[in-house]
Amino acid sequence: MSLIVMKFGGSSVGDAERMKRVANRIAEKKNEGHQCVIVVSAMGDTTDDLIDQANLLHPNPPAREMDMLLTTGEQISVALLSMAIHHIGHEAVSYTGWQAGMRTEATHGKARITDIQPARILKSLNEGNIVIVAGFQGMTEDGEITTLGRGGSDTTAVALAAAIQADLCEIYTDVNGIYSTDPRVVKVARKLNEISYDEMLELANLGAAVLHPRAVEYAKQYQVPLVVRSSFTHSEGTLVKEEAEMEQGVVVRGIAFDKNVARISILGVPDVPGQLAKVFTALADDCIDVDIIVQSGVLNGQADFSFTVSLSDGEKALRSINSIQADVKFREATFEDNLVKVSIVGAGMVSTPGVAAKMFNVISKRGVSIKLVSTSEIKTSCVIENTQLNDIIADLHTAYGLDTTEQAFVGGPSDRR
Amino acid sequence: MSLIVMKFGGSSVGDAERMKRVANRIAEKKNEGHQCVIVVSAMGDTTDDLIDQANLLHPNPPAREMDMLLTTGEQISVALLSMAIHHIGHEAVSYTGWQAGMRTEATHGKARITDIQPARILKSLNEGNIVIVAGFQGMTEDGEITTLGRGGSDTTAVALAAAIQADLCEIYTDVNGIYSTDPRVVKVARKLNEISYDEMLELANLGAAVLHPRAVEYAKQYQVPLVVRSSFTHSEGTLVKEEAEMEQGVVVRGIAFDKNVARISILGVPDVPGQLAKVFTALADDCIDVDIIVQSGVLNGQADFSFTVSLSDGEKALRSINSIQADVKFREATFEDNLVKVSIVGAGMVSTPGVAAKMFNVISKRGVSIKLVSTSEIKTSCVIENTQLNDIIADLHTAYGLDTTEQAFVGGPSDRR
Known part of the structure; x- marks a missing residue:
């Protein structure tokens, strides 16, 4: 008998039929003799519908009240899933985040989990119940309802698995597992049987949408074995763990890309200490995440440097930079979009010469310039x-020997929350 | 400055426009210098929609999970109303039932309030906030989410008003107040300026849908002055209090009717002690509420008696009775529907002779038999x-001098929850 956490995303429970299928999936697991804790997201478009309702009343609703509003989405899911499980003859009990003991920081809209008090879940499990927990939500010390932000349900599942020392955390989604690249783009993409936490983290951070980076960080930190698999098929999925076995001759595990990129270049910055710090302090004060930073050499006492931010933060970042021009005394700041970040990821890269060179070659052969x-x-x-x-x-994908002849399953819109 | 509880039913907050109107109504009150605690029901059809979703998954969903599901309806309302209030420049904080300190019995679907711990509400009020509380819901000692059953939001409002020693509890609904009878039936029905708790309780119990009896009981028990008024107009409404002033010459305050009535008659019951007790114990064991009980005289050692139950309980009551026929040894039980209960209510009746006789006369003049x-x-x-x-x-209505020439406001479907 194992203790298993199973997480189902919003599209997996998008309507009554899907909800029933998920209930059956859980019942199978229970019938195999396992103890099951289920984490569920809000159904399909529920969250978007709630946001639309909010925007009819306030152009920029207070974050605390948004959390009050949006957490109802997962509460509806857990209650309905519990009913579906009862209907097929199993005992189930649903819990909100606060009932499940999820404690968070007091940051509405993107709280971090500070602590999990799983006593109630464990008691309920030991009474023979399938325990269903609302993903994406928690409670502060003061009894305020919070949400965890994007990827919150994955994070809930992994953190819960760690807190109750589950043997496995299964993330059910609309694809069969982690692929070497997006199978919607590359038909010969291969499903990976295993991948390491570090590789997964890079892929997740690089825009591979299946798992949220924060959830992977948690899994690595607490060494929770993760499986990413389809809620629609019984295919085996991808195991994410500390050390993943490398296939013969494969150095690069996956290829990710991210179109949500803008580049800002700051030209003619006087080469005196502290100028760079001023720039990135200004950006941090405006809550802008910076990704890649590159500085070229100094010429005539002046330096140029570039950095990337997410496309949605681009204009804001440019304003932020221009607001400190008088202080930093740079000549000019430029903004560039219509960019994409392409990344290759693989734990074997560091010990294999020429991996990066091959990438640059492939790109330049297409006549595309690298920024x-x-x-x-x-x-x-x-x-x-x-x-x-x-x-x-x-x-x-071809150059790194990743092409496969297996048929990839291409699902619908991905389950991010 | 007064402390006022304002309760808005589901149709008063049925869409974004109505929500905004309610927000303005609350802001007016706040601008007059009052402290405001708001109790809100689920929006319009939300509860019915949730019930429909549940029934797609379970023909008879577990009550605990129904409570998990349905309480989201009010949580959505309070969050949205808070946003609407913020948008017009006031500070507001929304709370679920459990956050507001509503403690209940552990009876899902129709829990009674056992205790209210209003510290959080009072703190929030003293910080200058408009406090918005989800009606209809609470939490057990064990942290289980419960609902209060029909009329629950009215009860939440009155119980909260008692707990925080509010000066007034205003029930906003879709009619202008309490009427002498249903203005949809009698165009010359008059709005009452005042009515006593006892009279209101009789009217509420007799099927006048504006206030739920449990809420009136609470108001009487804790002497909370209640006002029933329209959320759509600024008309003054009806004040419900301990002693209501009688208008000159008016003995009957209101006329109620209830079509939800079935009569069961048990014929030929042996006249030995304890038979009646057996019958009503059997009904109580099956959770059937009995309204009127009448026993006629005993003839040849046998008695006949009749009682009424709600129409929906009729068949069940008959089965319950028939199941004890061997024990009670009655001859026959009969069932009758297509009935209506008509009632006249007025605190002055007891001291005024001939009030009931007039009623019997009116009915018999129409050739209708009294059962x-x-x-x-x-x-x-x-x-x-x-x-x-x-x-x-x-x-x-005419016979008791209740007809008025004022124009009655006839609203839409009433706000019961």
């Missing part, structure tokens, strides 16, 4: 013009 | 055939 490069031990990212993207991804 | 009669100090009820009902109500 920025950033590397870590297990990944290389290039920010390039957004042109011929699908061809470049396909070329890279 | 059962029941009286208390402040009311007389007749169960009659359901024929010429509207004419009889109108005749009674």
Whole structure:
């Protein structure tokens, strides 16, 4: 008998039929003799519908009240799923985040979990129940209802699995697992049987939408074995764990891309200490996340540097930079969009020469210019013009020996929450 | 400065426009310098929609899970109303039942309030907020979410008003107040300026839908002054309090009717002690509420008696009775529907001779037979055939001098929850 956490995203429980299918899936697991804790997101479009209702009343609703509003979405899901499970003859009990002991910071809209008090879940499990927990939500010390932000339900599942020392955390979604690249772009993408936390983290951070980075961080931190698998098929999925077995000859595990990129360049910055710090302090004060930062050499006492931010933050970042021009005394700040970040990820890269060179070759053969490069031990990212993207991804996929002849399952819109 | 509880029903907050109107109404009150605690029901059809969703998954969903599901309706309302109030420049904080300190019995679907811990509400009020509380819901000692059953939001409002020692509890609904009878039936019905708790309780119990009896009981018990008024107009409404001033010459305050009536007669019951007790114990064991009980005289050692139950309980009551026929040894049980209970209510009745006689006269002049009669100090009820009902109500209204020439406001479907 194992203790298993199973997480189902919003599209997996999008309507009554899907809800019933999920209930059956859970019952199968229970019938195999396992103890099951289920984490569920809000059904299909529920969250978007609630946001629409809010916007009819306030152009920019207070975050606390948005949390009060949006947490009802998951509460509806858990109650309905519990009913569906009861209907097929199993005992089930649903809990909101606060009932399940999810304690968070007092930051509405994107709270972090500070503590989980799982006594109630464990008691309920030991009484033979299937326990169903609302994802994405928690409560502060003061009894305020909070949400965890994007990827919150994945994070709920992984954090719960850690807190109750589950043997496994299964993330059910609308794809069969983690792929070497997006199978909607590359038909010969291969499903990975295993991947390491670090690789998964890079892929997740690089825009592979299946798992949220924060959930992967949690899994790594608490060494929770994760499986990403389809809620529609019984295919085996992808196991995410500390050390993933490398297939023969495969150095790059996956190829990710992210179109949500803007580049800002600051030209003619006087080469005196502290100028860079001023720039990035200004951005941090405006809550703008910076991704890649590149500084070229100094010429005539002046430096140029570039950084990337998410596209939605681009204009805001430019305003932020321009507001400190008088202080930093740079000559000019420029903004560039229509870019894409392409990344290759693989734990074997650091010990294999020529991996990055191959990437640059593939891109330049297409005549596309590389704007920025950033590397870590297990990944290389290039920010390039957004042109011929699908061809470049396909070329890279072939170049790194990732093409497969297996049929990839291509699901619908992904379950992010 | 007064402390005022304002309760808005589901149709008063049925869409964004109505929500905004309610927000303005509350802001007016706040601008007059009052402290405001708002109790809100679920919006319009939300509850019915949730019930429909549940029934797609379970023909008879577990009560605990129904409570988890349905309480989201009010949580959505309070969050949205809070946003609407913020948008017009006031500070507001919304709370679920459990956050507001509503403690209840552990009976799902129809829990009674056991205790209110209003510290959080009071703190929030003293910080200058408009406090918005989800009606209809609470939490047990064990942290289980409960609902209060029909009329629950009225009860929440009155109980909260008692707990925080509010100066007034205003029930906003879709009619202008309490009427002498249903203005949809009798166009010359008059709005009452005042009514006593006892009279209101009789009217509420007799099927006048504006206030739920449990809420009136609470108001009487804790001497909370209640005002029933329209959320759509600024008309003054009806004040419900301990002693209501009688208008000159008016003995009967209101006329109520209830079509939800079935009569069961048990014929040929042996006249030995304890037989009646067996019958009503059997009904109580099956959770059937009995209204009027009448026993006629004993003839040849056998008695006949009749009682009324709600129409929906009729068949169940008959089965319950028939199941004890061998024990009670009655000859026959009969069932009758297509009945209506007509009642006149007024605190002055007990000291005014001939009030009931006038009622019997009015009914018999229409050639309608009276099946059962029941009286208390402040009311007389007749169960009659359901024929010429509207004419009889109108005749009674005229006979007791209640007709008015004022224009009654006839609203939409009433706010019961």
